[in-house]
Amino acid sequence: MKVFVVAEHMKGQLAETTFELLGKARALAGDGGEVIALLGGHGHKDLAAQLGAADKVIYADHPALEQFNPQAWCKAVTQMLQGRLPGLVLVSYSSQGMDLASGVGTALDVPVLAYATDVQADGGRITVTSQLYGGKIMAESAVNGDSAIVAMLAGVAPADAGRAEGSPAVEEVSLEGLDALQVTFKELVEPEGGDVDITKADVIVSVGRGIQSEENIEMAEALAQKLGGVVAASRPIVDAKWLPKSRQVGKSGLKVKPKLYIALGISGAPEHIEGMKDSETIIAINSDPKAPIFEYAHYGVAEDLFDVVPALTEKL
Ligand SMILES: Cc1cc2nc3c(=O)[nH]c(=O)nc-3n(C[C@H](O)[C@H](O)[C@H](O)COP(=O)(O)OP(=O)(O)OC[C@H]3O[C@@H](n4cnc5c(N)ncnc54)[C@H](O)[C@@H]3O)c2cc1C
Structure with a gap:
């Protein structure tokens, strides 16, 4: 099976959840399957070297992807996936991933399953476990079709499984339609410094x-x-x-x-x-x-x- 992972990063650092998703993708792809990392950014191509758990990285560079602008990122990930599905797309259920999953799912008419704690792909049939109401209810869903976007909660898969040496092949793609956006990134508001973690x-x-x-x-x-x-x-x-x-x-x-x-x-x-x-x-x-x-x-x-x-x- 083909499993895509959307790599999330901020200030030049990949999110821990990206490695969690890569480890999960590796297990889901199985022998003969393919793990493809989708990396966007502006001047962030070097991050591909850390995505060794993937077989291949698709990289798209554009100034609008320097920070997280949901409209730009939805367009970029949509274009990175276009023509490459069917497959399973894993994104983190983070504040960025929430925007991405729904936007890309709508653009490509692919079902989105969120709050996921687990995903299986036995015999090509995608089933997802989602945690609802703060963990009071677990919902099991099966996808009709051979593609889905699954937004996974942080911490549900070990990150170590997604860290691997190696330099995956990088395919660079060019993007269209990112120069005239209705959404502008204005400011990154960080937590007050000096406070305890x-x-x-x-x-x-x-x-x-x-x-x-x-x-x-x-x-x-x-x-x-x-x-x-x-x-x-x-x-x-x-x-x-x-x-x-x-x-x-x-x-x-x-x-x-x-x-x-x-x-x-x-x-x-x-x-x-x-x-x-x-x-x-x-x-x-x-x-x-x-x-x-x-x-x-x-x-x-x-x-x-x-x-x-x-x-x-x-x-x-
Ligand atoms: C989209 C969304 C996101 C949210 N995100 C969060 C979130 O991240 N974190 C969060 O916490 N909430 C969040 N909430 C809010 C959440 O629904 C609750 O409103 C909130 O958690 C209640 O906070 P509380 O328990 O402090 O207050 P209350 O529910 O008012 O409870 C106060 C408690 O104090 C007890 N109490 C009163 N006096 C005393 C006393 N003298 N001695 C001992 N006990 C006393 C009462 O018996 C009561 O149980 C979110 C809500 C929404 C809709």
Whole structure:
């Protein structure tokens, strides 16, 4: 089978997910199959040398591809695929991949399956497992036809399998219609510098709306400090600007996998659960014993956090 992988990169660095997809593509292509990496950019041809797990790289260069402009990238990937299907196209279900998968799928009239945690291609029949509602429901879908675009969640395949030595053949293609776009790339807004990286923390004390005020976050900081951890938050806390966006856990924030995740006054909405459910140990403190967070917590305290947290910090 022919498996295409859209290589994602930013500031000259390939995304970890590109290697995850390449490893998966290698396994899906099997003996006699072909893995083709689709690489776009402007002056980024050298990145092809890192795509050794692919048999071939199709490279398209254009100034409009220097940054992620969804319209330019959709046109580019569409043209890179034109005339080369049938096949399976893997993209990352990242903010870039979400735009690409739907745009390219529409342009080429190829079905798109998103939120994928797995994809199989037994006997040429493509089946996909998708994770819905923050992991509450898994949907199995089968593709009618021999082509599909599958947008895979990050972290569902090992990246090491997609890192391989070797220099795949590079075929350069020229693009059309990228000079007059209705969408312009304006600015890359990066997370505030100097803040902690919650995705690398072993211990996270996360605060939700139950913390009630910005001043009370100090209490969570004190607990985190005792445990050698960092403070993170649910979305309402970030929306209120009590903590920066770089601390948000969840669907529209960051996915974390610490050894210990303590949820203070967090109800456990699916969008929050999606970002922290893989933590090794989850402890929830919430005054409502029916809060959904307790379905995911290994340990729970159904009490007022303003009683529990200072006592716990003192004990520690
Ligand atoms: C497209 C989309 C994306 C989203 N992305 C995210 C995301 O990335 N991350 C995210 O977190 N949310 C996200 N959300 C929002 C999400 O749906 C919830 O609204 C949010 O997670 C709720 O945050 P919370 O648990 O802090 O607040 P609430 O749901 O209001 O829960 C507060 C909890 O605190 C408890 N509590 C109150 N007082 C105390 C006390 N004194 N002691 C102990 N417990 C107390 C209450 O019992 C309650 O359970 C998203 C929503 C949408 C639609």
